[in-house]
Amino acid sequence: MTCPILLVNQFKTRSSSSPPPPTSLSVSDSSDELNECNSLAEAQRITNKKSPTSPSKSIILPGPELKKSQSVKLTNISFVDLSPKKAVRFADDFGLALDQIRLIETDELPHVPSGVFKDLQIYDYENSSNPERTKVINYMEPQFENPIHTIDFHNRLSQQKILLEQANAIDNRIYGTVKLLSCGLHKHVKIRLTADNWLSSNEYDAVYISNSYDGTYDRFAFTVDIERQRICAGNNIQFCLCYEPFGGPQYWDNNYQQNYRFDCLSRTIPDYSS
Template sequence: MDPTTCSILLVSRFKTRSSSPPPPTSLSVYDSSDELDECNSLTEVQRVTNKKSPTSPSKSIILPGPELKKSQSVKLTNISLADSSPKKAVRFADDFGLALDQIRLIKTDELPRVPSGAFKDLQIYDYENSFNSERSKVISYMQPQFENPIHAIDFHNRLSQQKILLEQANAIDNRIYGTVKLISYGLHKRVKIRLTADNWLSSKEYDASYISNSYDSTYDRFSFTVDIERQRICAGNNIQFCLCYEPFGGSQYWDNNYQQNYRFDCLSRIIPDFTS
């Protein structure tokens, strides 16, 4: 066989082979050993041809074949269990048009019961049971039934009209303490308290004392302390008094709380007796 016919047969063979699709690289591994053998055979043919016809130019033949590509590795990603779990959505009551707070009226019979063990470390004095024991006593006291005029807005208006007015009076134990303010008419004057403990069946008078350095070119101030007989301070009774101002050589001025007098009601209550 001459060299030209051999070359044509080899080219035909490679064209026929190249027309068929290359096998998929994912299913099998391409082996290039056969192609290398064929290329070696072709090279040998060309070498013989070149020897027989040295004057003919050499022609390089490009053999078609499957293209080898570098495989790409698949990157693996760690999936966290927290990311794969479904996220919980928080919704508030106002998102649905509801109120964020609720008000409940608890009646007296619905009060919760607190176990006795919760009070084991607390020191609580049982007043209710102590009243029924021997260590209790009954006391009587005087409670005022008027508001002290010194706290009233019209205090000085009343003082200008009456010339004398009670500032304040309080009862402690069996004594009544008070202060009086008056318009000063002259250096010599008398301020007295007229008091009754039997609804004016009888009465007594007590002198008030001048408060030093209280004169301010217009007003003077006096104070008084009255002792009340203890047997008069009993539940159901009351103590009443009024004030009288007597300037020297002048007429009298009275403060009787708009003709209602200043009254203390006598009350009583039971308290624990801590005396030994």
């Protein structure tokens, strides 16, 4: 007969390895095994009755050992950007920071570091053997105030029946407009002009401005081309206006007998022509 201790050890040894394949047992062997198990169970029952306070011992039966499964613990991983940070700075064309703000007083000049000029190509025209090309231009400058901007414009117009509104010179041309009191359907307005202090003079017709009649006044416009050789420093261009109603007397506007005069001047400017 196999003792209980050896049987338990045998069961433990079997449980640590995979169960053996089933074998055929004889009837006598199986009955002996069953009697031994029943005797062991009866002895354990009697022991439990004698000591009720002692903990019961479990009997390990033959078979594969069941192991407790261990679940995998999932932990939350916070993804932290461990890449190095990049600092971005903005600068102007001179390499100066854009976030530098400084209040400059009216009597204080700003200080610019000399390093910002290292890449600039500064050309010294004064000390250069090939200075900047220049040219001299002649132009006409008015020596009168345009009457339309004066406070007594309408008073003069009522007295003279004709009055210059404005005249300006561009290049070698004089542009102007005239306002006159309408004295009839047919009328003629002319400009008398001299470029040699009245040694000679020419007359030019003004043109009626369409739909300019307001029930009392009419408006005319004129353009006069001046010979370029007359526009030279020291010379002057003068003109006056004449209004001839049909069948009536002539009316003149000569700027209080001073005429409207343009002085001819000259100046030097850079020559950018190729």
